[in-house]
Amino acid sequence: MAQMNMLQAINDALAIAMKSDDKMLVFGEDVGHFGGVFRATSGLKEQFGSDRCFNTPLTEQGIAGFANGLAANGHTPVAEIQFADYIFPAFDQIVNESAKFRYRSGNEFNVGGLTFRSPYGGGIAGGHYHSQSPEAYFTQTPGLKVVIPRNPEQAKGLLLASIRDKNPVIFFEPKRLYRASVGEVPEGDYQHELGKADVVQKGTDITVLAWGAQMEIVENAAERAAKDGISCEIIDLRCLSPWDVETVAASVKKTGRLLINHEAPLTGGFAGEIAATIQQECFLHLESPISRVCGLDTPYPLIHEKEYMPDALKTYEAIKATMDY
């Protein structure tokens, strides 16, 4: 296995997918020769030609609409939205068009081959237009899958599965891990199943649930808690829509406690959906209220980023509070 950072793993996945599917196209702002502002698409234009990997004009709604048309006509577009903060001009094309193409046409047409890739999340001193986590806007839209990886090995396997999934997928990449997260990545082609959570650490006292860049935060918090004798079961949800109720519920039935951590603001965040469902599935097993450690209900701040973030220390405190309830 090779050591790769997350960008290299994503680049590797894109190259493998393009090799195995000559209908696949990769495009977006600065995606062609320059390889994307984060360089995730480096070398693809040289390898596969400028008809298959290219720059688009600066228009997110155009990129999304164009991708819908390509996918509806049988291509496999992988469209990059340069920052998840800038996905909103494309919101109508994604939630009204991509998501509903199959349903509204009675499957006369669908955009099953479509994947949107977009860097999301904070921790990079980016302020609110380079740090947001907009996943909950999309999880409320039937017809979309929403996938978020936690490390390079996961990014490659989940991205390959997303590209080959028969549904439109939004693949949010934790940008603060792009270069920071380095690990062993299998060579060659492999996929992680979408819709399945990953139990990354077994435990008995409390289930700690997160996804993407927050996984390393909750792992850090669990380490601190372990020193207090608290055994955390850590789950990476990986796919938010559809999400793996079964795995999370089974874990909570065992531990009796649940903490959910995400970067996006608390109110209306996806943790609320999880909490409501698990409360219904596991009511008689719960030893304490389900805890949410999330971003504040403010726009993502610049200078107070550390204070805003649902960091390891806040998570550790919430684990203890839940145990002591």
Add this chain to the structure above:
Amino acid sequence: MSNATLNNEIVHSVNFLDKESLTIPMLKVMKADGTVYQDAVLPNIDETLAKRIYDTCVFTRVLDERMLGAQRQGRISFYMTCTGEEAAVIGSAAALDDKDVILAQYREHAALRYRGFTTEQFMNQMFSNEKDLGKGRQMPIHYGSADLCYHTVSSPLGTQIPQATGVGYSLKMNGQKNVAVCYFGEGAASEGDFHAGMNMAATLKSPTIFFCRNNGYAISTPAEEQFKGNGIASRGVGYGMHTIRVDGNDMLAVFAATQAARDFALENNAPVLIEAMSYRLGAHSSSDDPSGYRTKEEEDAWRDQDPVLRFKNWMLHKGWLTEAQDAEMYKQYREEVLAQVKVSEKIDVPALDEIIEDVYDTPTPALKKQLDELKTHIRKYPESYPKSSGRI
């Protein structure tokens, strides 16, 4: 050509350009009485093709008249007519290959009919019955057919414009000698999607025909309150796109322009914009009353330009149609449409199970659970859900 090499004339005093700087001619072949201009270059339309075009005109007029009536009677919930714009829609559709992919807005059912969508298929969609290709999921008039390469209509305005750019690019990548064709009104040209889609088509070299039906109104808002430039055509030029303005009530002119646009798009892998100047003779939709925002005199002036009557006169001049044949066509279609209304409105609604189909390629566990819970509830209160309770 990069910006640096643009061929600029240098001047030394301030001299603004305005919309008058760009003169845009309008192609006209036929006069209002159906005779052709002396110097007009006629497109090659033989008797068979002309009859197919006229047949589509008559069907569309009858469908629009009858279904608007059906909406007034409460038999369907909503309707939109093509009335006044038949030449723009049918003239262009007739110039296409059957495998050219059409992305329509919502007023172009005549193009779908031209391709062979049957009266039964139209009616099944409007009555949302179990034979509707769209499985009863959208309001009446949201037709679509994969067999006929006609994308299912989506309500949000302008969304199909960048999609058409993608379809065109896909056709080019497939090596297929076909174009994407995108219909929209001048109202939709105000949406961001219009700019996005046109600019992407030009820069990415997508063989796509953007067909703007400039029909004068966006619901109640007249064109002069919608834009200040030289119509929509001037924007095509701005995007570096081959552009033509055509009399949208002139079947022969629309056909000629679309045929030339198609040839150009395929030969050059490039988009073309056609602006067809027409007038929406009917209301925006069955929920709208144009008498509240425009005069009868204005409408009457446009009735004199009636595109179907003009083409009929041309057919009469050619000896390819008689008044008796014309009357017989209307009579037969009226009977056919009414008979089909009576059949389609009695067909069952789609099965309840289909409510969770096509959200994803296969229903998720959550969807299956929700359907089970719904069925349990309906079994308890069957009289409250009469459309479904007898069939679950």
